[in-house]
Amino acid sequence: EILMTQSPATLSVSPGERATLSCRASQSVSSNVAWYQQKPGQPPRLLIYGASTRATGIPARFSGSGSGTEFTLTISSLQSEDLAVYYCQQYNVWPPGFTFGPGTKVDIK
Amino acid sequence: QVQLVESGGGLVKPGGSLRLSCAASGFILSDHYMGWIRQAPGKGLDWVAYINHGGSTTYYADSVKGRFTVSRDNRKKSLYLQLNRLTAEDTAVYYCARPLAISGYYCGFDSWGRGTLVTVSS
Numbered sequence: 001e002i003l004m005t006q007s008p009a010t011l012s013v014s015p016g017e018r019a020t021l022s023c024r025a026s027q028s029v030s031s032n033v034a035w036y037q038q039k040p041g042q043p044p045r046l047l048i049y050g051a052s053t054r055a056t057g058i059p060a061r062f063s064g065s066g067s068g069t070e071f072t073l074t075i076s077s078l079q080s081e082d083l084a085v086y087y088c089q090q091y092n093v094w095p096p097g098f099t100f101g102p103g104t105k106v107d108i109k
Numbered sequence: 110q111v112q113l114v115e116s117g118g119g120l121v122k123p124g125g126s127l128r129l130s131c132a133a134s135g136f137i138l139s140d141h142y143m144g145w146i147r148q149a150p151g152k153g154l155d156w157v158a159y160i161n162h163g164g165s166t167t168y169y170a171d172s173v174k175g176r177f178t179v180s181r182d183n184r185k186k187s188l189y190l191q192l193n194r195l196t197a198e199d200t201a202v203y204y205c206a207r208p209l210a211i212s213g214y215y216c217g218f219d220s221w222g223r224g225t226l227v228t229v230s231s
Contacts, residue, residue: 034217034218036154036217036218042223043204043206043223043224044154046209046217046219049209049211049219050216055209055217055219056219085153087153087154089154091216091217097156097159097169097170098156098215099156100154100155101153102153103153103154
């Protein structure tokens, strides 16, 4: 079973600053990683798939990079509406399934 | 636009059963695999089940295998999740979700319902 870990657990960033979120897979998942944003009281929203491709309608300040076991989600200039929990997910190995990371909570400093 | 609406959640005793439904609109359900993902209160996302276009092939997380059954009725534009032998650890919001498929390959879940809460408690 592939395990996904994320760091840090919580990230406090001032508006306009860059936020860098990390995700690590326990074994190579190629570029088969997605990132989701979940705001309080809402379902998750797909931000990035294929490690680096923005989903439809996602602002350009969100970017993804990485391959193999190390992945990064970058928010280039944090906006107040970006307060959320961000999850990575691997889909390289399924079945058995699609493994999510534990999430990184982004706070506005 | 794509809309997914879950229903059927509620309070159930340990060992009990529940059937969740997901009504799909705004797209052709039979064109898509579909999935269920859950989220325990204050916790992260936990993939539960996945079903192919016609319902002939299903996949389950180890934690629910043998207890949960995913099915679909494309004519009724609906997805279902039968939950049996429930325990407190199954308490969660259950989301149905549609995957983004690029050239037939899964690329993440790009449409989600708002979820339905299942609470397992005596």
